[in-house]
Structures are given as structure tokens and as C-alpha cells.
Amino acid sequence: MEKELNVVGARLPMMDAAQKVKGTALFTDDLILPGMLFGKILRSPVPHAKILNIDTSRAEKLPGVKGVVTGRDIPDRKYGIVPMAKDEYALAKDKVRYIGDDVAAVCAIDPEIAEEAVELIKVDYEELPAVFDPLEAKREGAPEIHAGIKNNTSFAIRKEFGDVRKAFAECDAIFEDTFYSQPVNHAPLEPHAALAQFDPLNGELTIWSSTQIPFFLRRNLSNTLQIPESKVRVVKPKVGGGFGQKIDLYAKDFCAAWFAIQLGKPVKFVYEREEVFISTRQRHPMYITVKTGMKKDGIILAQKFQAHADGGAYNSTAPTMIALSCYFLMIPYRVPNLIYEGYHVYTNKPVGGAMRGHGIPQARFAVERQLDMIAERLGLDAAEVRIKNSIHAGEPHPAKFIINTCGFSDSVKKAADAIGWKEKRGKLPLGRGVGLAGASFPSGVSNMSHISSGAVVQLGRDGAVNVLSGAADIGQGAETVISQIVAEELGVPIEDIRITAADTGITPLDPGTFGSGVTVRAGNAARLAVISVKQKLFNFIADKLEANVADLVAKDRNIFVKGSPEKGMTLSEALKSYQYADLPMPIVGRGSWMAPATEPTTLFKEDGNFAPSYSFMTQAAEVDVDLHTGKVKLLRMVTAHDCGRAINPMLVEGQLEGSVVGGMGQALYEDVIVEKGQVMNPSFLDYGFPTFLEMPEIEAIEVETDDPIGPFGAKEAGEGTQLSPAPAIVNAIYDAIGVNFMELPITPEKILDALEEKKNRKNSRSDQCISHC
Amino acid sequence: MKQAIELNINGDTHEILVSPNNTLLEVLRDKLGLMGTKRGCDLGACGACTVLINGDAYLSCIMLAVDAIGKEILTIEGLDEGGDLHPLQRSFVENGGLQCGFCTPGMILTAKAILGEEKHPTEEVIKRKMAGNLCRCTGYKKIFEAVMSVTEQSGKEF
Amino acid sequence: MRLPKFEYFAPKSLKEAVSILQNEPSAKILAGGTDLLVNMKHKVECPPAIVNIKGINDLDYIKQDNAAVRIGALTTLKHIYMTSLIQEKLPVLAEAASTVGSYHHQTMGTLAGNLCQQNRCKFFNQSQWWRSARPTCFKAGGQICHVVNKKEICYSSYCGDVAPALLALNAKILVTGHKDSREILLEDLFSGDGKAPLNLNPGEILAEIIIALEEMDGVSSYIKFANRESIDFPIVGTAFWASMENKEYRVAFTAADRKPLRAHQVEAFMNGKNLSENILDEASALAAKEAKPIKTSVYSTTYKRRLMGLLLKSTVSEAMRRAKS
Numbered sequence A: 001m002e003k004e005l006n007v008v009g010a011r012l013p014m015m016d017a018a019q020k021v022k023g024t025a026l027f028t029d030d031l032i033l034p035g036m037l038f039g040k041i042l043r044s045p046v047p048h049a050k051i052l053n054i055d056t057s058r059a060e061k062l063p064g065v066k067g068v069v070t071g072r073d074i075p076d077r078k079y080g081i082v083p084m085a086k087d088e089y090a091l092a093k094d095k096v097r098y099i100g101d102d103v104a105a106v107c108a109i110d111p112e113i114a115e116e117a118v119e120l121i122k123v124d125y126e127e128l129p130a131v132f133d134p135l136e137a138k139r140e141g142a143p144e145i146h147a148g149i150k151n152n153t154s155f156a157i158r159k160e161f162g163d164v165r166k167a168f169a170e171c172d173a174i175f176e177d178t179f180y181s182q183p184v185n186h187a188p189l190e191p192h193a194a195l196a197q198f199d200p201l202n203g204e205l206t207i208w209s210s211t212q213i214p215f216f217l218r219r220n221l222s223n224t225l226q227i228p229e230s231k232v233r234v235v236k237p238k239v240g241g242g243f244g245q246k247i248d249l250y251a252k253d254f255c256a257a258w259f260a261i262q263l264g265k266p267v268k269f270v271y272e273r274e275e276v277f278i279s280t281r282q283r284h285p286m287y288i289t290v291k292t293g294m295k296k297d298g299i300i301l302a303q304k305f306q307a308h309a310d311g312g313a314y315n316s317t318a319p320t321m322i323a324l325s326c327y328f329l330m331i332p333y334r335v336p337n338l339i340y341e342g343y344h345v346y347t348n349k350p351v352g353g354a355m356r357g358h359g360i361p362q363a364r365f366a367v368e369r370q371l372d373m374i375a376e377r378l379g380l381d382a383a384e385v386r387i388k389n390s391i392h393a394g395e396p397h398p399a400k401f402i403i404n405t406c407g408f409s410d411s412v413k414k415a416a417d418a419i420g421w422k423e424k425r426g427k428l429p430l431g432r433g434v435g436l437a438g439a440s441f442p443s444g445v446s447n448m449s450h451i452s453s454g455a456v457v458q459l460g461r462d463g464a465v466n467v468l469s470g471a472a473d474i475g476q477g478a479e480t481v482i483s484q485i486v487a488e489e490l491g492v493p494i495e496d497i498r499i500t501a502a503d504t505g506i507t508p509l510d511p512g513t514f515g516s517g518v519t520v521r522a523g524n525a526a527r528l529a530v531i532s533v534k535q536k537l538f539n540f541i542a543d544k545l546e547a548n549v550a551d552l553v554a555k556d557r558n559i560f561v562k563g564s565p566e567k568g569m570t571l572s573e574a575l576k577s578y579q580y581a582d583l584p585m586p587i588v589g590r591g592s593w594m595a596p597a598t599e600p601t602t603l604f605k606e607d608g609n610f611a612p613s614y615s616f617m618t619q620a621a622e623v624d625v626d627l628h629t630g631k632v633k634l635l636r637m638v639t640a641h642d643c644g645r646a647i648n649p650m651l652v653e654g655q656l657e658g659s660v661v662g663g664m665g666q667a668l669y670e671d672v673i674v675e676k677g678q679v680m681n682p683s684f685l686d687y688g689f690p691t692f693l694e695m696p697e698i699e700a701i702e703v704e705t706d707d708p709i710g711p712f713g714a715k716e717a718g719e720g721t722q723l724s725p726a727p728a729i730v731n732a733i734y735d736a737i738g739v740n741f742m743e744l745p746i747t748p749e750k751i752l753d754a755l756e757e758k759k760n761r762k763n764s765r766s767d768q769c770i771s772h773c
Numbered sequence B: 001m002k003q004a005i006e007l008n009i010n011g012d013t014h015e016i017l018v019s020p021n022n023t024l025l026e027v028l029r030d031k032l033g034l035m036g037t038k039r040g041c042d043l044g045a046c047g048a049c050t051v052l053i054n055g056d057a058y059l060s061c062i063m064l065a066v067d068a069i070g071k072e073i074l075t076i077e078g079l080d081e082g083g084d085l086h087p088l089q090r091s092f093v094e095n096g097g098l099q100c101g102f103c104t105p106g107m108i109l110t111a112k113a114i115l116g117e118e119k120h121p122t123e124e125v126i127k128r129k130m131a132g133n134l135c136r137c138t139g140y141k142k143i144f145e146a147v148m149s150v151t152e153q154s155g156k157e158f
Numbered sequence C: 001m002r003l004p005k006f007e008y009f010a011p012k013s014l015k016e017a018v019s020i021l022q023n024e025p026s027a028k029i030l031a032g033g034t035d036l037l038v039n040m041k042h043k044v045e046c047p048p049a050i051v052n053i054k055g056i057n058d059l060d061y062i063k064q065d066n067a068a069v070r071i072g073a074l075t076t077l078k079h080i081y082m083t084s085l086i087q088e089k090l091p092v093l094a095e096a097a098s099t100v101g102s103y104h105h106q107t108m109g110t111l112a113g114n115l116c117q118q119n120r121c122k123f124f125n126q127s128q129w130w131r132s133a134r135p136t137c138f139k140a141g142g143q144i145c146h147v148v149n150k151k152e153i154c155y156s157s158y159c160g161d162v163a164p165a166l167l168a169l170n171a172k173i174l175v176t177g178h179k180d181s182r183e184i185l186l187e188d189l190f191s192g193d194g195k196a197p198l199n200l201n202p203g204e205i206l207a208e209i210i211i212a213l214e215e216m217d218g219v220s221s222y223i224k225f226a227n228r229e230s231i232d233f234p235i236v237g238t239a240f241w242a243s244m245e246n247k248e249y250r251v252a253f254t255a256a257d258r259k260p261l262r263a264h265q266v267e268a269f270m271n272g273k274n275l276s277e278n279i280l281d282e283a284s285a286l287a288a289k290e291a292k293p294i295k296t297s298v299y300s301t302t303y304k305r306r307l308m309g310l311l312l313k314s315t316v317s318e319a320m321r322r323a324k325s
Ligand SMILES: Cc1cc2nc3c(=O)[nH]c(=O)nc-3n(C[C@H](O)[C@H](O)[C@H](O)COP(=O)(O)OP(=O)(O)OC[C@H]3O[C@@H](n4cnc5c(N)ncnc54)[C@H](O)[C@@H]3O)c2cc1C
Pocket: A685, B043, B044, B045, C028, C029, C030, C031, C032, C033, C034, C035, C036, C037, C038, C073, C077, C099, C100, C101, C102, C105, C108, C109, C110, C111, C112, C113, C114, C115, C116, C117, C118, C159, C160, C161, C162, C204, C205, C206, C207, C231, C232, C233, C234
């Protein structure tokens, strides 16, 4: 591990923290342009229908309305965040597929008029039969949601690793259980927004958008609206949380751009909270059946996994999501033989998309729950079983992952110790329990296109270090982390760094904030850029000092010969003499970084190393179940996380704490309730994500490993922790009351029902072991 | 029907043309450009739009602008002290009590209202009263620590 | 989400307010606005005029004379639970007020506004666009009900937290109208009609809430059960008051019926008895029968009934604990 770090590893406040506490940090909706107009989208009130006619005449006549657009007006191009899965139009063309689908948009001189105007648009629908459950949608004869997609199954993958039949035959015990994980909304506090401006003189479109993926947005705007990519500039202002929901493109982006181009005026769209709930994305609801075969001692030999993801009306990230939930079944445990069958099924409901963990939390819920159930049936210790099956660094992997560092079994031990596993598990009074669950997550993805990051670092005479990065900071602090990396390399305090991030017109390419790859990918790019700057400077100084380049160090705004600080100069002296030596200023360094893919792979065709590195974590929960009311209180959550080296421990803790509370929400409080295709709780009042009063005690334990690939040994910390709080909590509930819950969320009502049922039919088990156990 | 009203915001008097159906949030943001007050839900359920009215924490998205006539309105923009961060603001920065920052102005103003009511509120009181301000990023822990650390500083008046 | 347009009045006296309301019978009173303005944004209430009564001077007080504790209509919920008289002598009221919504709603929300809040229903408390997915329901001015597809009856639920506490305290209210003022039992304010939940005549304003002094001799408690500890409306809330010497008890529920429910049958059964485990079991069973929860929220009615029984026991044991200490 690299020693003696000053800026990396420090608990520094975010660089923009002062702006944020002063209220001067500008989010998309905070931007105002001269002559700006306001847009609003008309949404479908029916779950499935043909659009027969749209009459916009009344809306157009309303004073103050400047434009109305429908799907007929916009080029006939489908968009989609995953190129192979494009199935959506900016505005519905001939059909609507869920309540909330984008039908038309208006643009007016103020938001009030825009709101009034959409209500004046008359749409004639011919309603079609709708389907709301993926298992029904998959049946023969179910309504067809997208023409030509058989059984509404837009993606199906089946993968087999090892020899599963043979392995099952060798098992001592085989268990099969079915689980369900509910839809969860990301609910970022900032509603989605876009502001577009068009310059007719040079044909340039600029759009400010609350997005996690500026460069993908640029590409899709260009493609959908048929304007050259070189003429589209996407600027990312401050983004008020995303959690994956802003890894997609929305009608607001296309419509703002469309109106701006048509009217030559800036146009802003801001979604209502209700639209965020209904018409953006949510975590896919999933039915999962897992069959696991084990030896008596708890070693997993084989697993068969079948998942039906309820995709809602469109694909969004469908193929990526099912691939992720498949591959990450093979980590953090050694599963030598695995069959995975995954289906992405359309229904007439809100659309599933990437959400913190992206397809994996659902799978983890099933697997981690089942591991506990099996351990219990085989009389094994649940923590031991996890340690026994843990994957280790350097091991050959069935899907050819390359695990350079792995702190998983360590994380299980540490989390178990911290929660008091030995003293508590199975020993607490009725109503109290502890449980744990593990997980692993990629630090970015290797096997897809468009995944390299670039950075530019520039030193001027003024001593300011200018960094250009395409990384999209959405509140996690990416800009701060990148700046810390640059500051560390250059031996300057972070105050000297000026970072410009995520402006496709200025900053180098970056795929965006997803797959937890930002620190590793954009961090490495920035590090390469600053190293190249440093090299230029060092070469020059080495000459001057008659020293070896290799002996020079940069520290505390000084550059000197290692071991003899007196032999050196300040950075600003160095820059000055560099300039007087008539060398070209500013000093510019470039870096770009892509995960070292040993074999180029794609999600569907081949196996291969999925990510440059993998983080590992275990969550351990202690719960209190009120036997009277059924209310579960998460008392304490320990999270032991191998995220390599923390570039900024305070920010890493923030990520872990946020993930724990989010995961708790999924376990106990949150559910997008849909009746006949209509979301019944599209508000912060009715969709109950945790408040201050639900906050558990959180203890974050670092399991440090020294990863060779991440910058300064860093791995991901943004998503992994949200994979297993839910199963940890539900496992703890089992420990508390002896009920195995198979469906999320665990509401007080379910607890009471289960306790009652348990009283009624003591001893008879609902779960069964399908073979000798 | 629009009418001209005067509002006292952050110590300054503003004359503005409003309709009775304009909320205070709309006036602050859309008419006065005071963008520190955030619109998270627009339906009184998240606290992002918190402002102080005569020192009390109000949700500006469910308050009429005309209802604020004659009252002292404090928004996040009026909190710092001659350019220096207010102790609460400083504490949020130093304790990492924010991530995306969208909930932050509301959190800070609510905390200020609480500390205006009781100098040394208990942990329980802080949690209870802050619980109308939603945050989806932090899990609340560091926000809580930020507020606690201010209450623990002795003798400060807020 | 924008508010619909309306004419705005800010009277300075009760008299002036009453006379404005007299001229504009479909005007709405605005107090804290935390209920009304949300409904207006959803366009389930679109009054032509708003009468902001907050500028009326003498409606914000908590005072005690030799007969009663009197609370002005505009007294905020926060003021109520932060007043030591209420905390110490009428804990059921302090508790109920402190569980309403969040701190902000307690700061903005007034006692009268809380009592007079609209009934709630999952098909009603939604935006105009949301509701356009179905025919307009009876309460919103249409012909049908999406919950009970029968006659023209609205089953929306009363969900306010404070009413049950005041019902358990046998509170009265002073209603000021155009001609005179009348003092009625709070219980009689609630009509039980989901569409028009209040028995107020056009132009009438709830001016004062009156709690007889002897109520302070009893023990009491309010327990709210909700998904989260803050913000959420109750799934069920239960208030309990008891005079231990007289073995006299009062029980009230919220979010269990079309009005806040004084559980008279339960009380009749309990009165005069010592509250043993068995008696409480029976009382709980009765409680679950006395209310008529309808599925107007996402929570099942069986669950609500079960909670009523459970919460009754909890409030009783909390009150008993208080009686002892
Ligand atoms: C997110 C959220 C959560 C909430 N949670 C809860 C909760 O948990 N429990 C709860 O009880 N409430 C809750 N509420 C509702 C509301 O905040 C409270 O009920 C509050 O006390 C209402 O008081 P107000 O003064 O703001 O009422 P207003 O909105 O001003 O008025 C409410 C109604 O009463 C009428 N009214 C007001 N004053 C008088 C009067 N003097 N005479 C006659 N009629 C009058 C008004 O015309 C209106 O119809 C919540 C609201 C929101 C937005």
C-alpha cells in the first residue's frame, strides 16, 4: 500500500459543501435563462391503449402557450439507454403502454399556463387489454405490449457454468424456495429537470440536465432528434441524488431540446414528484426461485436460479440488469455449478431501471435468505456457512472473473463479531434477533462499450491546478475524490484544485455515474493526467537541481529531492522558472483509462472479467420486533466493507450509511403499490422512505485491501452496501420470531399475520426440503 | 388578479407582484431568484422548502405568499453572517452532513428553528423535530451529528 | 403543482370573517393551510374564495378559568404540546398534537384546522391527472365510488390525530356564526358523511375548544400507529381517558371510520369495571366491532380492526402506568 499520503485518505468535506450549505449550489431547476419558457408533459391515464387522435387545438389557443408537440412531430427514432434494447419514443407514437406514459408536451410562458394547457389536450384512446403481472404477461395469449415481442419477454438469458446436473446429483441436500422482491423507487430529493437552449446561428443545442450520464444523453439526443452529436452539448449542474434513476433519458430531455430548437428560446421542464414516482424508473420487482444443492458440511455445489423481472412498459436497462443479477450470483460465494435463467417481461406498469445495485439486491435477497434457511435446516451456523463458501483472491472463477483482492470472509467475521453473533444468534429473547448477509459488487464494468474515462490536468502560472473530468458528481462527491487524487499526486492541498466536471462540450469523455466505476475509472484517468503533468515538471526540475527524476517528490506545494527537503523549490517557483525557461505554458497532462479487459466480452455472448475489481461486504443487523403491533425496528446495522482504500473515509461512510438506510427502507418501509396499473402512493407522504426517526445505529467497519487497479488501491463504495441490508434484516427477523419471510417488504401486518399463523399451525413447515436432508 | 405586496425577506423589503394563489416557494424561487429554497415534493411532505417565518420552520410550498405579509422571512441565503458561515452551516460542512445538498438548506433551517426553541435539545427532540426533513443520500447519521455538535458548543445564541 | 385561482380575504376580526363567509358560502377558511392547500393543489377542493383567518387577533390562546381550559382555534399544535399545563394535565392532547405529521405541520397547523381537516381516501388525495385515470368519484363531484361500488355514499376516512384525544376528553367547541355562537359537543361536529364530514353551516367558524376542568383529574394517553414515526397519517390512532376512582373510561379512535369515533359501546362495557386482562381482551374485541373501517387506504380493514384492539390495550396500560406514578 502506498504510504504517507496527505490528501488521499483524509476526511475532507466535499469541495462544494460550502455552496450547498449556503444554498448557492445550482441544480437544474435553479437555472434561469432570459426568455425562458416552461414545459409540461401530458401523460397517459390509461394502462394500455391505441392513440386514435390527439387534438391539441384548444391547448394551442390558450394565451401564453408557445408550442405543443406530440409523438407525430418528433423524428421516428427510438431511444434507449442500452443500445440493443431501444424501445421507447420521446413521446408515444401510436400506443401508450402504462399509466404515466409520455403522450404530448406543451411549452408556455409560465408553469401555471403550461399546467393548464396540458389539460386542454384531448386524446382519443382505444383501450386494449392490459396485463400487470410478469408471470401472466409471459403466458400464451397475454396482451402484446410491444409488437413482435413474443410472450412479452424482451430479454431472456440462460447461462450454465459447470455441470449442474451432475453436481446436484452429488449433493447431500437440495432446497428450492421462491422469493419476491418489491418495486422500490429511488426517490432522489431533486425531481428530474432539463433546461435546453438552442443557438440558431451555429445550430448548437445546449442542455442542462439532472443526469448521471451526460455523454449517453448527448448521444441519444443526437440520435433521436437527428442533430449531429457535435452540435449537442450536455452540461450537468448539481444533481440532487440519482441512485440510478438518472441513468436514463426522459421525455423532459427530448421535449426541452425539441422546443428549444423549434422556438429558439430556452425551455425548462421540471417533473412533479408524482411524475418521478410514476414516469421515471424503479427497482425491478422480481420473482425468484432458487434451488441450491449442498454437501452436509454446508459447501455449495450447485445452484439453479430463475428470475422473472417485471420490467414494466419499456426495457430501459433490461439486458444489463438481468446479466448483472446472473453474474453476481457467482460472487461472493464459490458456486462452481450454476444455471441462471432470467426473463425481462413487459407489463403495463411503471418502468424498471437501474437502481443502486441494479438487479443484484433482488438476487441477493433470495440467495442470502435461502442460505440462512438452509443453514438452519442443516444445523449449521449461518455465518460459518458464508465463510466456508467465500470466494478468495486469485482463485479461478467459473465465469472467469479475476479477483485480485477479496476481503469477504474477513468482512463476515468482522461484522459477526461487531454485532455479537456468538452471544446473540439464537439466544436473544423472543422478538429480538440478529442476522447477516453478504454481497459483492463490481467497481465499474469492463465488458461493455463506452466505458473509458478521460481527464485533463493543467497547470498555469497562477499555481491553480485545473482539472477537466467527465465524471458526473450526483452528490456522492466524485469531484472531491478526483481532486483528492490529483492533489495527492501533485503534493498540493485540495484548495488548489479547480475541477470542471461533466460538460460534454468541455470535458473529456466519461460513461457517467453507474456500476460504481467512477472512483476507479475517472480517478485513474485523472491520476494518469496529473502524473503526466508532474513528469513534465519533474524532468525540468531534475535538470535544474541536477537530481534524478526518480528521486523527486512533490509535497506540501514543494518539489524536492527525497530525504533532503532543502534541495528543492516551491511549486510556484518551479512554475515560474519553467515559464522563464521559455517552455510552453500551461503544462497540460492528459489521461484516459479503461478497465484492463483480459478478454473483450459482451454481456450475453461470453464470460470474462466483468469488472476491474470487486468490492465485498457483509451487513449484520439487530432487530426488535414488537410482538404486539408487528412493528420491526432496526436497532443496529454493522456494515463491514472491503472497498479497498478509502480515498475519503468521510464520504465512504456517507455512502455506507445512506445505503444502509436505503436498504432498510426496502426491507421494512417501501413499496410502490400498484393497483390495476396505477401507482397508489406516488408521493413522499404515501411512499414511506425512512425519516430521521427510523435511523438505526450504524457502525461502519473498514476491511482494507490494497487493490492493484484502483487509484491508491480504491474500490467501489457506492452501491455494494445496498445489496444486503434487506436480507440481513429479514434474517434477523427470523432469528427474532422464527418466521421465514419470502417477500419484501416486511410490514407489521405481515408480521402479525405470520405470528398468528405460526400460533395456529405450530411445527408444520411452509418451506420444504425437496430432497433428503 | 395580481397585487403588489411587500415581503420582508432576510432583512430586506421586497416589493413583488403576486397572485393570491402563488405559494411563498413560487415567489421566492420564480420571482425573486432565491434558489436556495428547494422544491422537493411541492406538497408539504419533505421539508426541502423550509423557510423560517418569525423564527419558526414553515413549509413554503404550502404557504401562500400573501400570508407572509408582515412577517419576517428567513431563507438559507440570509443565514450566513456577513459572509461567514453560520455555525450550523459550518458544522454541516465539517461533519459531512450533506451529500447531494438538495435537502441541506431545509435541514439547516429546521435545525435553526429547533435551536431557537430550546438551547440544548435532547437527541430525541432533535430527531423528532428533524424528522419532517427527508434526505435520501446520507441516512441522516452525519446530519444528526452535525446538529448535535452545534448544540454541544456552549453558550452560542442562534 | 399550482394552486387553482381564488379570491383572497384576510379579515381582521371574527365578525368580519363571518360576514365574508356569509356572502361567499362556498369560500374556504384558511388556517395553517397544511391540509387545505394540499387538497387545492390536487384540485379536490377548488373554492372560489379563501378566507385567511390567521390575521384575527384573539384566536390564539390557551387559558384556564374556573370552569374549563379554553384553547383558541388558531393555537398551533406545537404551542399546545409545548405548554406545560397541557403536557402535565392533559397528556392525551399533548401526545396527539405532537404526533401530527412532522414538526413543520405542528408549527403551521392549528387546532381547529386539525379538527376540521378533510376526510381521506386513496382515490381522493391524488392529483387531478392521477384521478383522471378513473371516473370522478362521488366525493370529488362525480357519480361513483371506487371503494364501495354501491349507492352515492362516500366512505372516506377521518384521519386527524387530535380529534380522538379531544373526544376522550369530552371536549366541547364554540362555533361562531352569522347570528350567534353555539357551544356543542365536539362529537357532534362530525357528521359521519364522508362527502361532507362536518356539521358546520356555511359561514360558521370553529372559534374555541373547551375542556372541562375535571378532565384534568383523569389519566389519559394517545397512541398513534403509522408506517413511519413522522409525517404519516395514522393507520389507526387511539385515545384513552380514565377516572380511576369512578371507574369511568373514554375511548376514541381515528382513521377507523368516516368520523373520529367515540367508542360508546366499548366504554359502556368497561365502565364500572376494573380493567383486568380479561376485561381488556373483551373490550378490544368490542372495539374492533364498533368501528366500520373501509378500505380507503392501502392498509387492510382487518389489520385496522386488529390494531384498534391492540392500541386500546396499549393506551390503557400507558394510562395506568401514569396513574401509578
Ligand atoms: C405531509 C403531511 C402529513 C400530515 N400528517 C398528518 C397527521 O399525521 N395527522 C394529522 O392529523 N394531520 C396531518 N396532516 C394534515 C394537517 O397538516 C394537519 O391536520 C393540520 O393540523 C391542519 O391544520 P391547519 O391549520 O393547517 O388546517 P388548514 O389546512 O388551514 O384547514 C383544514 C380544514 O379546516 C378548515 N378550518 C380551518 N380552521 C377552521 C376553523 N377555525 N373553523 C372552521 N373550519 C376551519 C379549513 O377550511 C380546511 O378545510 C398532514 C399534512 C401533510 C401535508
